[in-house]
Amino acid sequence: MALARVHNFSISLDGFGTGEPQSLESPFGHAGERLHEWMFATRYWDDDGQSGMDAVYASRHDVGFGAEIMGANKFGPPGWQDDPDWRGWWGDDPPFHTPTYVLTHRPRPSVEMEGGTTFHFLDASPADALATAMEAAGGLDVRLGGGASMIRDFVRAGLVDHMHVVQVPIVLGRGVRLWDGLDALEERFDIEAVSSPSGVTHLTMTRKHAP
């Protein structure tokens, strides 16, 4: 059965998936690029990068997906909805290569990009959005792309099968926290923590099956 999975979602020790304020110049606010340096150092990101544990985990991001769902704040900086020409951060050939659903309360017509990515804009509940994306994914999995707010919503609605979260040894103090409202997550997920020689810790959470 096709799964809903989160991959390479990076948080600080204190659980923030982004700093603040988010802006065109600083998509991650005061966090800058520090949440993702572990990934930039891998061959997954850079041909000259390392191929150790971090690269192994990171590469799972691209395997087996037929669609992505992301939150409005991943798609663009605050106010992108007022710019009819905004087409995301990723240039003409975004790294999704599948139908990609952007959750927003201000939907607009779909945009077909190069390389197989089409952005669709959805104002829908998490369950309805997932059903739509699953349909489009044609039997492959659906990536839940973040940010933290939409991942939290999907977890709370019981819609997430696997989560890969990367804990980076920095303390951000403010931003959007992944854990808020996820009390007792361990009752619904098997949680594994594996620290990497690079300094980050890979957390994988696998939904428990009914006994």
Next chain:
Amino acid sequence: MALARVHNFSISLDGFGTGEPQSLESPFGHAGERLHEWMFATRYWDDDGQSGMDAVYASRHDVGFGAEIMGANKFGPPGWQDDPDWRGWWGDDPPFHTPTYVLTHRPRPSVEMEGGTTFHFLDASPADALATAMEAAGGLDVRLGGGASMIRDFVRAGLVDHMHVVQVPIVLGRGVRLWDGLDALEERFDIEAVSSPSGVTHLTMTRKHAP
């Protein structure tokens, strides 16, 4: 030089050092004993326990200390200051075996226990309390015993040399959070994360020396 060190301080994935509400029946509130099960399973705690990585880390708690400082809420449940007979959770022979300073805004006379522990009650700034404890420790280190509030205060005052924090794979959602107000901790400490086969992750933080 003698150091101020934190050992075996356990937190949830979302950073809480205790659940709530704290009470005589449930010192850790809704967290119950879950923050410390990793330690109960070790030979450090139980003669029949395991002697793997968790035991190795845990045993550092007892080595090289000449005094401890703890917060009022570690010493007793809310309201203990109204009970003149309250002498802590630990029976007649508490596991400190040194002078032990309890920070409280309602100090009382010192109490000598068995086994070398004497409780002293201090209403003092973190810096003054540490100076007092260092003096009493006679060249040995001072343990900062927690809870989270007092550790945060001591870190913010720049008084902590080493911290060993154990991250347990549960999400508590509420309680007292270790990380609050510790933004940019990585600028002042080298942070190492090592996951254990038991499922917990040992974080050690070592104060950086001026270059």
